[in-house]
Amino acid sequence: MTGLHDAPVPSRREFLALSGGALGLSSLGLGAAWAQNKVELDPAAITNTDHATDVLVIGGGMAGLFAAVKAHDAGASTMMISKGRLGSSGLTPFAKGFFVYDPKTETESIDAFVDTVSRSALGTNNPVYTRQLAEHSLDRAAELKDWGFFDQNLANRSFMKPVTDRDIPLIERVVVTHLIKEDGRIAGAAGFRLDGEETVTIRAKTVILCTGAGGFKPSGFPVCDLTHDGSIMAYQIGAKITGKEWNDGHSGRSVNPADCYNGWGDMFDRVPSTSGVEVHHDLGVDLNYQAYMKGNPVAGGPQVATDDPVAGGPVTPEEFVRSFPAREGGPRDEAGGGPGGPPPGGRPGGPPADGEGGAPGGPPMRGYAMGGASAGMAIHKSEGLVPIDDRCASNIPGLYAAGDALGSHMAGGIYTQIGSSLAGSAVQGAIAGEAAAEFAAGIKAPSIPDTKLAEVKEEILAPLKREAGYGPAWVTQTLQGVMIPNFVLYIKKEPMMRAALAYIEELRDHHMPMLRAANMHELRLVFETRNMILSAEMKLRASLMRTESRCSHYRLDYPEMDTENWQAWINIFKDAEGRMQLVKQPFAAWPRQT
Amino acid sequence: MTINSINGCIGCEECVKSCPCDVIRLDKETGKAVILYPADCQICHLCRMYCPVDAIEIRPEKSIPVVVSWG
Amino acid sequence: MKLSAKTVAIVIGCAVFIGLPLLFYGLGDVPRRSLLKEVLSVLTLLAFSLMLGQFYLARSNEVVLELFKPPEIQKVHKFIAYGAVIIILLHPALIVLPRFFEAGIKPWDAFVTMVTTFDSAGVLLGLVGWALLLVVLLTSMFRMRLIKRFGIKYRTWRYVHGGLTVTFVVIGIWHSIDLGRHTDVAMAIYMITLAAIGTLMLGQLYWADMSKTVKKPLPKGEKS
Known part of the structure; x- marks a missing residue:
């Protein structure tokens, strides 16, 4: 690596985070206090701000924008919260193609388009969402054009336009870590501010996850701020997750x-x-x-x-x-x-x-x-929350997802229609926004007991209170080393995936509970690391379960497509004992509701 | 070394806000942006493109070892 | 070739007010950017150093006064003044100009963000300095009319001009130290030194003028 001579000297902590894995720490002669958590702030002084809204949109990309705008326009009080800046986080800033089905110029009907996608996707797409994409893309493009989205390469200003016009409250740079469920339905979310010593709780009748997909903070793809945050939070409260076996193959x-x-x-x-x-x-x-x-x-x-x-x-x-x-x-x-x-x-x-x-x-x-530029990410729109209907609802009442956070399988387990991911996020965001507003109109605001909120706050701040622990950057690097090699993540075979799973389970059981954070930035890394560990486990388990090769999922030990047993998606959920369970869901069927 | 230097910063915080990975923060004392967490830079150049005074330089090397699929 | 005193003075002037800033620019460890951006940087730097040079193209500089005729000095002073002042007045726009030719924030958006960042002392100084410089420009262009209109003495106008420019330079240097991409320690010392000597020379002239006025008033009708 060149250019290191100009690098600022890393702090001792950073240095250890970077080198701890490779070098025996004892050989560094740094004594026993190496893992000590030198907290830069007083966790006891961290305050909380509480908000309430009908519809809470988490995420500030293409899906989040439309979810918030359409929920607002449908009459719901709406609030947006984002880990980064509106239009400048996740993958939205880097997506430049927007698919539009324009009946005036297309020679093919929408039916024919959906059929073509389904043929290319080898049945892995959900034709309902594929059709929706074609039907609504033109309208979404027209709105974006009005806001100036197609006038410049940066999206923040055009995204801000409809949000400020409508006075939709927007909180940026808040890392949401928890979804809160009460009485069997969604009740809100909680997280913390990057810039202040403050936790944030939002009581909401409905929540729309527009949190994007994620990866293992890979090299070569601008997805390092996305770590499947939405999917993992939802998984923790009982949502079903799908599509984890597919692989984005960018190099x-x-x-x-x-x-x-x-x-x-x-x-x-x-x-x-x-x-x-x-x-x-x-x-x-x-x-x-x-x-x-x-x-x-x-x-x-x-x-x-x-x-x-x-x-x-x-x-x-x-x-x-x-x-x-x-x-x-x-x-x-x-x-x-x-x-x-x-x-x-x-x-x-x-x-x-x-x-x-x-x-x-x-x-x-x-x-x-x-290889591995986008390691950890599946095909856009294939992984995420399992939709139970055509309106982006999850199996948790009041919890919706749109865009890359929704496992809509709009394109299938492979890239089919070009430019469809950005357009799909816009289309699904709008649909989820309207659906959530409608749902919110019919119900009373949830009540969250104070004890529950206190418990969540305690969980959020725990890594700041640890006297010692594992640095999240080091754990992430360990995870990358286990998951990213070509022979683990891409050219899959059972023994190797079992071996990787053993590593990931170790990280999950032993490291995840002991991640430490010295400041709010590291606290973010802690939760991102947690989410990547669970996502890695999902990827490995789903890939092990799918004993065939199809689309972007390739098994060296099962190189053929198995149309007898695998005309199905894989849904992942947490059972009553907290274990990860995987079930098949036949293609073109909605999941059964229990 | 990822995001490399900031020269002529006016403290508008555009880069701080537009960095997806929270690499840059505003130094409360000087009122200027500082590269606080370079190891987390994904070299996407959004900070540079949002900077109104074009103060940011970025180099193509990552500051920490990278993990790729083969080599 | 035998060098005349005039030539030597011109060479020294060029070396100090063009050569030195270029040298400091070249030695600075700020990363280089595109040709257009570097040209704009150099242009702005030279405009400012030449503006500092104006202190030395005035009645306060006895060496120059001995070598050149006052109309000659005045001509150069005016020529540099209008050129440099216009560049300095335009430099906020020049900063965002390259955005016309590259991706990123649009030039006008960048400009608005820049001039509305009121949290920054450097930006506030820049805004005040910009306004002052505009006043300097306008009062210089219309000095004859102002003198006539308000019935002030030419010498009084000169005090006003000197006062305004000294204030401007102090603010400008401060602004530049706070925000200037190329204002490192060497460049800052260079600017402060030139400004300090220039101001002292001016102060000396005014002091001398004032003592003369007090001790021996000028006869009526005599021009200063």
Whole structure:
């Protein structure tokens, strides 16, 4: 690594967090107090602010924006809360393609479009959500256009417009860590401020999770602030989670793999634009297979498809196989870019193997492909809360999800329609907003006992009160080392996943309860680390359970698609004893409600 | 080394707010932005693009070792 | 070639007011940006250093007065003044100008954020300095009319001009130390030194003027 000579000298804590895993700590001669938690603030002095609203929207991306606007317009008192800034956190800032089904210009009917997606997705998509995307995308695009979204590459100002016009309260830089359930339905949420010594509680009749998906803070994809926060909070209170076995297969560059901005060419600089029907079957993980079988390095781009590829591996259905003419340097400019949406949504050429892959975005340096850029993330819209209807409701009354937090399987377990992720977030956000407002209108405000709130606050602040513990950055790095290798996360096989699961269970049982935080930033890292550990467990268990290969899920020990046993999604939930349970849910069926 | 330097900061806090990963904070004493948690920088350049006075420089190297799928 | 005293003075002037700031700019460890941005930076720096040079292109600088004729000095003073003042007045806009050509916040949004960041002492100083400089510019352009309109002496106008510019420079340097991308320690010492010497020279002139006035009033009709 170059450039370290200019690096600020890391504090002793940071240094330990970085090197503790690799070096024997005793060899550093730093004595016994290394794990001591030198808290920079007084946890006892942390206050709480309490809010109340009909509809609470958690998350400030594309889905959150529409959820809040539509819930407000439907007459509900609405409040937004976000870990980052509106339009400048999660994947929304980096998604440049917005799919629009415009009946005036499309030659194909919506029915035909849905069928095409379903064929490409090999049945893994939920056609109800695929159809919804096509039906509403044009209206959402029109609203975004009014707000100025298509006028510049940064989304904050255009997103602020409808929010300030409507006077919707917006609290930014609050990390929500807990959903609160009372009397069998959602009652609110709680978290803490990054900038103040303050916890925040919000009593709400309904909550819409627009918290995005997440990853393992990987290198090469701007998803490091997303750690499946919404899914994990919801899982903790009994929501069902799906889609964890699918894999986003983006790769990055071998030179400075973490440099997302340059790795994506001019993508982050682009002004968003709309695109029409174009259905692919963009795998990405086929490059992982080539790398696994042939060794490294793997050149990115079209060569993979043409230069003596190893037989086998993830399969693209005949109808959707694309050929790539040789081309010079620059990115193939498909307005709206690759499939999927946020990054893929706008990314020219889509996931790695289909062109830009090796060096997403192509110029300025192509170089060799480096896998795992988006490690820990599934296909957009495939993982998240299980919807129980076509209006983004979860199995917990009053709890909704939209966008990447909802396991709608809108595109399926593979990237199909390009630019559909960003559009899908807008469409689902609007639908969830209206549904939540309607639900809130018919019920009384929940009451949360003070003891419950005190208990939640105690849980939130616990890592600040630990005298010693594990640094969240170190635990995260350990998790990355276990999960990100190609032979664990992408080219799956039972013994290796069992081994990884043993590691993850150790982190879950022994490290998670002992994570320490010295300040609010580290407290955020603690909860993100917790969420990544549970998400890793879900990914491994779902991948073990799915004994077939289909779309972006590839099992070396089960390389064929199994249409007899696996016309089904996998739903994950916590049982009464707190154990993780997995059940099949047949494709094209809503989950049974108990 | 990820986000590298801030020169000519006017303390408007745009970068602090627009950083998805909470890397930058405003120093209460000087009223200027400081790179407090560089290890968490995802090199997305949003801070630089939101900065009204173009004060931020970013380098392509991550400040901590990175974990990738193969190498 | 035999150097005349005039040439030497011009070379020294250029070295001090153009060469030195360029040197400090070059030695500074601020990361370089695009050509346009660097050109704008250098232009602004030179505008400010040349403006400091104005203290030395005035009646207070006896060396220059001996070498050059007053109209010559006045001409250069005016020429630099209008050029430099316009660049300094425009520099808030020049800061956001490159955003026209690259991704990121729009230039006008950037400008509004910048000039409304009232929490920042540097921005407030900049706003006050900008207004002062505008006053300096307008009063200089219309000095004859002002003198006529308010019936003040030319010398009084000169005091006003000197006072305004000294105040401006103090505020400007302070602003630059707080916010200037290229104002490191060397650049700050350079600016403070030039401003201090210039102000002292001016003070000396005024002091001398005032003592003369008190001791031996000028005969009626004599121009200063």
